[in-house]
């Protein structure tokens with residue numbers, strides 16, 4: 001069969017390592033040259049930028065290691081690779097620069113970024129990651145950037161709330177998931193939230209929980225490394241991300257990752273007592289919690305996604321105490337005017353939806369927006385970034401041995417296959433948390449995106465102020481409200 005002719009943007013003979021060879025830029029973005037066999041680079045995937053060095057042109061690229069330069073390759077680490085050639089005339093050099101510039105400009109890559117670096121996230125290595133991995137790649141790609149070190153909790157949120165967004169094509173967080181959540185909440189609390197939330201957000205892993213960037217990179221089989229993350233940002237592809245509005249009375253929190261109540265929340269939050277153990281604190285405390293298993297009274301109500309309508313009992317939407325004023329919030333009343341202008345949550349008629357209810361006791365309730373909770377916890381293998389649903393992972397009752405075994409399967413997502421786990425998708429959710437079955441004077445912890453939303457009576461650090469009360473809260477999903485830089489094309 002005849003091959004379709006490939007459209008050529010420029011093809012010239014140039015001086016390459018002392019030999020004159022033809023180099024071609026095709027309309028599909030391949031740069032091809034012949035030197036001991038055909039070689040090519042993909043402008044879209046591998047070329048970061050180019051520069052003129054006297055009479056030569058340097059094309060700066062990043063390729064998968066162990067592959068030499070070629071367009072396809074196995075997934076490995078990324079290595080920097082430049083090709084340098086010398087056009088044979090000034091006119092040829094000018095034309096090459098023009099064609100390369102036009103091609104890169106046509107890719108819609110970000111040119112100006114605001115970068116948050118949290119020096120205290122994770123192993124406190126964000127500043128080093130920025131200097132070693134982020135900065136050199138951005139410079140190679142001619143991206144201008146402004147760096148903002150976060151100085152305290154909620155600093156990133158404050159900056160984003162008053163930021164002149166016209167100055168940037170994206171916001172990057174060199175941090176864990178905590179700064180991402182602050183950025184999303186900051187954008188949605190602006191008066192111009194509708195436009196602001198379209199600002200693309202990029203993630204570079206530098207925290208303890210890097211669930212969002214792991215979910216993004218893993219979706220294309222890339223390792224969760226800083227360089228893979230930066231390259232995805234430079235390439236400038238975007239994906240939409242669902243945002244959950246958690247509402248209690250007048251208090252709102254916008255979540256992009258997860259909400260946990262029961263076993264998972266207790267392990268996440270109470271294991272802080274054992275921080276001195278390092279990363280093994282989670283495994284140690286999980287074992288302890290399973291041996292002394294708690295169950296919580298309470299009720300959940302939800303609007304199931306199509307295909308999951310038989311789960312639970314049919315019920316009606318009840319506003320319940322979600323409209324009850326929150327004790328911790330009421331002290332800091334905001335001006336009514338401001339409150340009305342910011343994002344209020346999705347515009348859904350909750351009464352008209354088909355609600356289902358399940359009564360406790362529960363061992364664990366876990367809602368997830370993306371597959372990975374941390375770099376080694378695949379909480380919700382079927383979760384999608386913008387399907388408009390949260391994945392509910394529920395355990396009502398489970399003997400200790402199967403529970404132990406399903407907890408060890410969380411690194412590969414197989415826990416959801418356990419007969420003790422209910423795994424469904426929901427569009428809206430109401431949590432009515434109750435006390436522990438074995439000791440009604442003690443309540444639980446509700447945790448969302450690393451933030452403790454509520455600490456009930458008798459819980460770890462229960463005297464600390466939280467955003468919400470240990471009471472009914474409602475969650476609604478806004479499909480694809482936020483935008484992320486994504487490796488997915």
Ligand SMILES: Nc1ncnc2c1ncn2[C@@H]1O[C@H](COP(=O)(O)OP(=O)(O)OP(=O)(O)O)[C@@H](O)[C@H]1O
Pocket residue numbers: 118119120121122123150151152153154155174175176177178179180182206207208209210450
């Ligand atoms: N200079 C600072 N000092 C103390 N806390 C800060 C500072 N800058 C940011 N933070 C807070 O650190 C929290 C965690 O940040 P980040 O997202 O980088 O890491 P993480 O993986 O979520 O958590 P971890 O701290 O466990 O690594 C955020 O909630 C943020 O408000």
